[in-house]
Amino acid sequence: MKYDTIIIGAGSAGMSAAIYAARFNLSVLMLGQEVGGLLNESHCVENYPGFNKIPGIDLMMKFKEHVDSLKIETKNDWVSKIEACDSSNPKQRCFKVTAKDFSGNEIEYQGRTIVLATGAKHRHLGAPGEDNLSGKGVSYCATCDAAFYKDVPVAIVGGGDSAAIAGALVSEFASKVYVIVRTKEMRAEPINRVRLEKNQKVEILYETEAAEMLGEEKVSGVKLSKPFEGKDTLDVKGVFIEIGQLPQSELAEGLGVKLNDRKEIIINDKSETSIEGVYAAGDIGNREYKQALTGAAEGAIAAFGVYALLQKVDEEKDVNIGY
Numbered sequence: 354m355k356y357d358t359i360i361i362g363a364g365s366a367g368m369s370a371a372i373y374a375a376r377f378n379l380s381v382l383m384l385g386q387e388v389g390g391l392l393n394e395s396h397c398v399e400n401y402p403g404f405n406k407i408p409g410i411d412l413m414m415k416f417k418e419h420v421d422s423l424k425i426e427t428k429n430d431w432v433s434k435i436e437a438c439d440s441s442n443p444k445q446r447c448f449k450v451t452a453k454d455f456s457g458n459e460i461e462y463q464g465r466t467i468v469l470a471t472g473a474k475h476r477h478l479g480a481p482g483e484d485n486l487s488g489k490g491v492s493y494c495a496t497c498d499a500a501f502y503k504d505v506p507v508a509i510v511g512g513g514d515s516a517a518i519a520g521a522l523v524s525e526f527a528s529k530v531y532v533i534v535r536t537k538e539m540r541a542e543p544i545n546r547v548r549l550e551k552n553q554k555v556e557i558l559y560e561t562e563a564a565e566m567l568g569e570e571k572v573s574g575v576k577l578s579k580p581f582e583g584k585d586t587l588d589v590k591g592v593f594i595e596i597g598q599l600p601q602s603e604l605a606e607g608l609g610v611k612l613n614d615r616k617e618i619i620i621n622d623k624s625e626t627s628i629e630g631v632y633a634a635g636d637i638g639n640r641e642y643k644q645a646l647t648g649a650a651e652g653a654i655a656a657f658g659v660y661a662l663l664q665k666v667d668e669e670k671d672v673n674i675g676y
Contacts (some may be wrong), residue, residue, distance in 0.1 A: 355464065357466065363387065366651055368413075368416040370634060371383045371420055371656075372425075373653045375425050382426050383420070397522075435604050436607075437449075447464060466632065467608075469618060469637055471600075476598055478563060486572050489572065511596045533577070535560065563577065605626070610628055623654060633655070
């Protein structure tokens with residue numbers, strides 16, 4: 354079967370694209386190993402309209418309920434490659450998606466268009482000891498692991514929103530939270546930064562870097578780039594790395610889609626990429642602001658683009674789909 358569009362990624366951007374494409378009566382396949390993506394790790398979302406406060410995983414499950422209500426075909430396959438089919442005829446243009454299911458069986462799908470919504474992955478610090486102690490006190494998910502550090506001191510590395518939110522969450526369990534910020538001030542939203550600064554359990558170390566993760570079988574401390582209270586190490590039992598994300602754009606790069614120097618897909622205001630028929634939305638794109646809301650909006654825009662392109666190809670005329 355050749356689908357009108359194959360959406361790769363099942364976070365806010367991918368599911369939004371799927372919902373809109375289905376409502377345009379297009380045949381849709383959504384491929385995503387984890388429904389919800391990184392937003393599942395968000396302890397509390399407070400800036401998505403319609404919800405004063407909601408855990409990220411609950412918000413994504415509401416998206417999934419909407420997807421399921423439209424009977425959109427969804428598979429948890431891992432995509433390894435996307436390539437253009439051999440055809441010079443626009444009406445026969447397609448893309449071949451190679452994927453593997455949970456059993457390791459290789460499957461090929463064909464889509465007339467592609468929406469890339471593969472999101473991002475956690476950025477690693479690159480400090481000595483980090484990789485060896487990953488899962489042994491070094492964590493990239495405060496929502497997942499905060500409760501494991503009850504009544505012990507921990508460190509958060511980062512100066513943005515994710516670090517501020519992680520610091521507030523971890524402080525509900527830990528005896529003390531040190532937030533290590535390499536700059537003179539935090540870049541977090543003012544409301545999140547102020548909450549952290551007022552938290553009695555939190556100590557913010559500005560213009561300081563986490564130079565090394567210490568410990569053998571588990572984290573025993575963090576070596577600092579400059580002394581704090583007369584010591585160049587912090588005695589902590591856990592370290593949460595919250596320094597941003599990296600776009601998962603390997604599939605796009607393999608297809609030949611143009612990326613910027615940060616490996617983000619370059620998209621225009623219609624979510625179009627450098628290859629006709631290929632769209633991108635969410636954290637994988639080069640838009641400055643990356644939120645669940647903006648990702649969902651870009652996914653919807655991508656679906657509008659898919660519909661308009663297919664109508665144009667099939668009817669050989671421009672259409673105005675309106676709103």
